Amino acid sequence: xxxxxxxxxxxxxxxxxxxxxxxxxxxxxxxxxxxxxxxxxxxxxxxxxxxxxxxxxxxxxxxxxxxxxxxxxxxxxxxxxxxxxxxxxxxxxxxxxxxxxxxxxxxxxxxxxxxxxxxxxxxxxxxxxxxxxxxxxxxxxxx
Amino acid sequence: xxxxxxxxxxxxxxxxxxxxxxxxxxxxxxxxxxxxxxxxxxxxxxxxxxxxxxxxxxxxxxxxxxxxxxxxxxxxxxxxxxxxxxxxxxxxxxxxxxxxxxxxxxxxxxxxxxxxxxxxxxxxxxxxxxxxxxxxxxxxxxxxxxxxxxxxxxxxxxxxxxxxxxxxxxxxxxxxxxxxxxxxxxxxxxxxxxxxxxxxxxxxxxxxxxxxxxxxxxxxxxxxxxxxxxxxxxxxxxxxxxxxxxxxxxxxxxxxxxxxxxxxxxxxxxxxxxxxxxxxxxxxxxxxxxxxxxxxxxxxxxxxxxxxxxxxxxxxxxxxxxxxxxxxxxxxxxxxxxxxxxxxxxxxxxxxxxxxxxxxxxxxxxxxxxxxxxxxxxxxxxxxxxxxxxxxxxxxxxxxxxxxxxxxxxxxxxxxxxxxxxxxxxxxxxxxxx
Numbered sequence: 384x385x386x387x388x389x390x391x392x393x394x395x396x397x398x399x400x401x402x403x404x405x406x407x408x409x410x411x412x413x414x415x416x417x418x419x420x421x422x423x424x425x426x427x428x429x430x431x432x433x434x435x436x437x438x439x440x441x442x443x444x445x446x447x448x449x450x451x452x453x454x455x456x457x458x459x460x461x462x463x464x465x466x467x468x469x470x471x472x473x474x475x476x477x478x479x480x481x482x483x484x485x486x487x488x489x490x491x492x493x494x495x496x497x498x499x500x501x502x503x504x505x506x507x508x509x510x511x512x513x514x515x516x517x518x519x520x521x522x523x524x525x526x
Numbered sequence: 527x528x529x530x531x532x533x534x535x536x537x538x539x540x541x542x543x544x545x546x547x548x549x550x551x552x553x554x555x556x557x558x559x560x561x562x563x564x565x566x567x568x569x570x571x572x573x574x575x576x577x578x579x580x581x582x583x584x585x586x587x588x589x590x591x592x593x594x595x596x597x598x599x600x601x602x603x604x605x606x607x608x609x610x611x612x613x614x615x616x617x618x619x620x621x622x623x624x625x626x627x628x629x630x631x632x633x634x635x636x637x638x639x640x641x642x643x644x645x646x647x648x649x650x651x652x653x654x655x656x657x658x659x660x661x662x663x664x665x666x667x668x669x670x671x672x673x674x675x676x677x678x679x680x681x682x683x684x685x686x687x688x689x690x691x692x693x694x695x696x697x698x699x700x701x702x703x704x705x706x707x708x709x710x711x712x713x714x715x716x717x718x719x720x721x722x723x724x725x726x727x728x729x730x731x732x733x734x735x736x737x738x739x740x741x742x743x744x745x746x747x748x749x750x751x752x753x754x755x756x757x758x759x760x761x762x763x764x765x766x767x768x769x770x771x772x773x774x775x776x777x778x779x780x781x782x783x784x785x786x787x788x789x790x791x792x793x794x795x796x797x798x799x800x801x802x803x804x805x806x807x808x809x810x811x812x813x814x815x816x817x818x819x820x821x822x823x824x825x826x827x828x829x830x831x832x833x834x835x836x837x838x839x840x841x842x843x844x845x846x847x848x849x850x851x852x853x854x855x856x857x858x859x860x861x862x863x864x865x866x867x868x869x870x871x872x873x874x875x876x877x878x879x880x881x882x883x884x885x886x887x888x889x890x891x892x893x894x895x896x897x898x899x900x901x902x903x904x905x906x907x908x909x910x911x912x913x914x915x916x917x918x919x920x921x922x923x924x925x926x927x928x929x930x931x932x933x934x935x936x937x938x939x940x941x942x943x944x945x946x947x948x949x950x951x952x953x954x955x956x957x958x959x960x
Binding site for chain 2: 388390392393394399420421422424425427429446447448449450452481482499
């Protein structure tokens with residue numbers, strides 16, 4: 384039920400982000416979701432892509448530091464209170480969110496939220512028990 | 527094993543008697559043949575016959591790198607030019623290059639001293655030595671080369687550069703000893719990994735590393751990564767080249783100085799006063815046997831500690847602590863003395879960080895600022911900002927604690943710091959500009 388996310392270390396200098404997207408484009412890799420976290424001198428680009436193995440290899444060959452993390456993608460109704468319902472379940476289960484990012488599906492009826500938890504397996508179990516829809520990696524990569 | 531058992535295990539009394547005899551002959555020789563020294567002796571009212579004990583060494587003047595530059599190229603030769611069989615020179619990156627001449631006997635002595643070094647490192651005539659020190663005017667390549675031949679080992683004279691080819695040769699020729707700078711050994715290791723194999727699968731068992739300062743932590747890192755015994759060697763072109771001192775593999779604790787050829791002192795770099803064993807200061811060397819270009823009390827600028835306690839390897843020669851920095855490489859940041867080697871130790875202790883780093887010193891307003899750029903490798907990287915920021919602040923904290931200096935730490939991408947095939951460049955001092 385986990386989704387593989389790749390993360391890339393970026394120095395804050397002009398052209399680095401463009402270089403990542405160019406390498407992905409040249410390798411015909413699609414970006415499904417992304418988030419960029421930054422500080423004054425570096426950033427971490429987190430990506431869910433159509434082929435994370437291939438993306439990781441291509442980026443490493445071009446000298447980037449690339450990490451891989453398991454995250455959880457949860458589908459919620461795109462309406463007020465949707466996210467809050469999930470966070471309540473997690474907080475009452477003692478699971479901490481390290482970071483998250485979200486995107487709205489093409490249909491506009493549901494959103495997908497990508498979570499990085501401190502206790503990933505426990506979070507999946509909790510969310511599953513409450514009947515929330517967890518999107519498997521393969522579905523997400525091929526959206 | 528010891529290559530020259532007699533000379534390397536002389537009881538101290540006998541060693542000192544030999545040193546005195548050689549020092550007296552040296553004083554006579556330079557007074558008679560080198561105008562520079564005759565003038566210096568006369569200025570101080572000293573005659574060679576005033577040297578009656580080793581303690582009288584302190585009567586003699588220091589020789590500085592600038593003296594070699596002032597007499598560029600051959601002004602300090604003590605023999606006619608036709609007796610000089612080889613010339614080496616420093617790169618001259620910090621000024622006019624310094625030139626050193628060697629007679630036939632000098633070259634032969636050098637080879638024998640380097641052979642001693644190889645044996646001290648644990649090597650023997652059966653070894654294959656991959657020599658990645660540069661050949662040419664730099665003393666490293668040819669110094670190690672003739673030493674290996676003197677020992678009867680097999681030398682592969684690769685010289686520096688052509689990293690991919692070097693990696694292929696390490697794999698194909700199966701050398702058992704690697705001679706290079708420690709930073710270049712890491713470059714080779716990185717390149718081997720890229721080529722898809724590990725140093726641990728090679729036949730290499732000994733690395734002889736010198737020509738730049740490195741640390742105990744870096745040694746452990748190299749030994750772990752490469753599966754070898756890493757030995758520190760010391761030398762400088764003004765004195766001879768590599769082979770002035772080396773660690774023995776038995777103890778790996780201090781560099782044995784070839785005391786029958788080199789008389790060493792430790793001085794306070796500020797006052798020039800001679801310091802007792804155990805105290806940290808600048809290493810000063812007098813060449814006892816050099817014919818072509820003998821030097822008296824040469825100030826090496828290298829900071830170390832002298833230790834005269836005999837080693838468990840059986841050698842009786844004095845040892846010096848691995849070089850702790852250079853008195854002229856020392857950064858003064860807001861009044862605090864900082865050596866790059868200290869920063870390196872802290873980095874390696876903090877997170878086992880890859881030893882690729884650069885110290886950038888600037889002056890903002892009236893204040894010095896120190897920025898430490900550290901490359902982020904996969905081991906260090908995290909997808910969480912807070913983890914990386916925690917590493918940054920931990921380094922800042924440790925540097926503040928150990929050195930009393932406030933530094934900024936900047937994580938940078940791998941390979942963004944320039945790699946070097948010779949001496950690594952660790953400092954970018956922008957204060958010296960404008």
